[in-house]
Amino acid sequence: MPVTITYVYDNASVTVRVKDQGFGIPKNEIDKVFDRFYRSEDVREHHISGFGIGLYLCYEIINLHNGTVDVVSIPGKGSTFSFTLPF
Numbered sequence: 001m002p003v004t005i006t007y008v009y010d011n012a013s014v015t016v017r018v019k020d021q022g023f024g025i026p027k028n029e030i031d032k033v034f035d036r037f038y039r040s041e042d043v044r045e046h047h048i049s050g051f052g053i054g055l056y057l058c059y060e061i062i063n064l065h066n067g068t069v070d071v072v073s074i075p076g077k078g079s080t081f082s083f084t085l086p087f
Helices: 027-032 041-045 054-064
Strands: 003-009 013-020 068-074 078-086
Touching (some): 054 078
Antiparallel strands (some): 003 013, 068 078
16 A cells, blocks of 8 residues: 655745555544544454554654644545644
8 A cells, every 4th residue: 555755844844744545534533543542443443453552652752842743534545644843
């Protein structure tokens, strides 16, 4: 499954986007994906391993560096995760 990584930078910050073509995340779960130990119902149904800690750790690290994190997802089409860090 292809993953595309792009970045944009200016004099004040860098934004990195990671786009996949996976299962996508249902709209009612978007606000939960950065919660510690959260795993989507879709992921559990497809028997994908994991502890639900990866996105939480990314969010915390980026937040500690005064950055922001965002996700846009379309179920059945994939997700785009992005983060912005100031210089």
